[in-house]
Amino acid sequence: GQQVMQIPQYQHVQEGEDFTTYCNSSTTLSNIQWYKQRPGGHPVFLIQLVKSGEVKKQKRLTFQFGEAKKNSSLHITATQTTDVGTYFCAGPLYNFNKFYFGSGTKLNVKP
Amino acid sequence: EAQVTQNPRYLITVTGKKLTVTCSQNMNHEYMSWYRQDPGLGLRQIYYSMNVEVTDKGDVPEGYKVSRKEKRNFPLILESPSPNQTSLYFCASSFVPSGSSYEQYFGPGTRLTVT
Numbered sequence: 363g364q365q366v367m368q369i370p371q372y373q374h375v376q377e378g379e380d381f382t383t384y385c386n387s388s389t390t391l392s393n394i395q396w397y398k399q400r401p402g403g404h405p406v407f408l409i410q411l412v413k414s415g416e417v418k419k420q421k422r423l424t425f426q427f428g429e430a431k432k433n434s435s436l437h438i439t440a441t442q443t444t445d446v447g448t449y450f451c452a453g454p455l456y457n458f459n460k461f462y463f464g465s466g467t468k469l470n471v472k473p
Numbered sequence: 474e475a476q477v478t479q480n481p482r483y484l485i486t487v488t489g490k491k492l493t494v495t496c497s498q499n500m501n502h503e504y505m506s507w508y509r510q511d512p513g514l515g516l517r518q519i520y521y522s523m524n525v526e527v528t529d530k531g532d533v534p535e536g537y538k539v540s541r542k543e544k545r546n547f548p549l550i551l552e553s554p555s556p557n558q559t560s561l562y563f564c565a566s567s568f569v570p571s572g573s574s575y576e577q578y579f580g581p582g583t584r585l586t587v588t
Contacts, residue, residue, distance in 0.1 A: 371513070395576065404563060405516070407576035450515060459523060460531060461506065461577075463516040 365389065368451060368464035376472050381438040383467035385451035394427055394434045394453040399466070405450060408436075441471045475500045477580035479564050485586045486554055494549045494583050496564030503569040505547040506531070506577065507539065509560040516563065522547055523569060554587040561585075 366387045375381050385394065393412040397405040409418055411427035411434065418425045424437045434451055451464040477498045486492055498505065506521040508531075518531030522541040536558055538550040547566075551558060561584050565577040 366515075368515070404579040404582050405565075405577075406579070410576060452516075459504075459521060459529065461518050461521070462532065463508070463518075465513060465515040 365455060365462045366451060366453065366464040368467055370467055371465065372468045372470070374470045374472065375441050377443060378440050381441050381445070381469055383436050383449050383451075383469075385434040385436075385464050387432045387453065387455070387462075389455050390431050391434075391453035391455060392431075394431075394451055396425060396434075396436055397450045397452060397463075398447050399450065400447045403447075408449075438469075441469070443471050443473050445469060446471050475578070477564055477566055477578050479562075479580035479583050481583060482581060483584050485588065487588055488555055489553050492551050492554060492585075494551075494562060494564075494585070496547045496549065496580060497545050498547075498564075498566040498578070499545065500566060500578065501544065502566035502578070503544070504575070504577075505541065505564065505566045507537070507547070507549045508563045508565065509533065509558075510563060510582075511560050519549070519562075554585075556587050559585060559587050 368385050395410045396408040399405045409425050414431050415429045416427045422439045426435045448466045448468045450466045480495045503524045507519040508516040510516050517533045519537050520539040522528045528539050563582050564580040567575040567577045
């Protein structure tokens, strides 16, 4: 069954509002990656977090990896229409080979 | 240009007719993988390969086969497609450094419909 869950499934925001998606794994992840998929496109790598409690920032995007390495979040400050897409978390569970993706959060930004 | 290519991009076929979706990467990546994407389920890994002649099952391998005879190519084979294999398929590749994982580069996707 699904090992990595993501919430919410959908999020509609007004441009300028903040957005957060949460990722939870039933078991410890060795690391976690985040990807963005634009409508009609393919997933594109955003970032990888490795250490427990790690926080990384990319401009308006903030990524966190939980202390227990079982959860993660992506926060976007002051969304823009260019942020539209589906955001996925992904991680290898027991080794570095077999990957599990979250179900994704589809973000829609109204101008 | 560094890229992962897939062919065909779109395919409509009938139940039971064997098909192959090709995947090729020009980045000398050791790791290659196939995923299927279905609404509400995210991406699910079908098969992956750590290097030439080394393949292993992902989360949903039933009904699929793969081969890795060359480092750059990783074809996905559906010996007898069924309607429940209608999906969007992505091939991906990455380096495999020791003790970690690396970002995956995805191909453009193949939309398969089995009637």
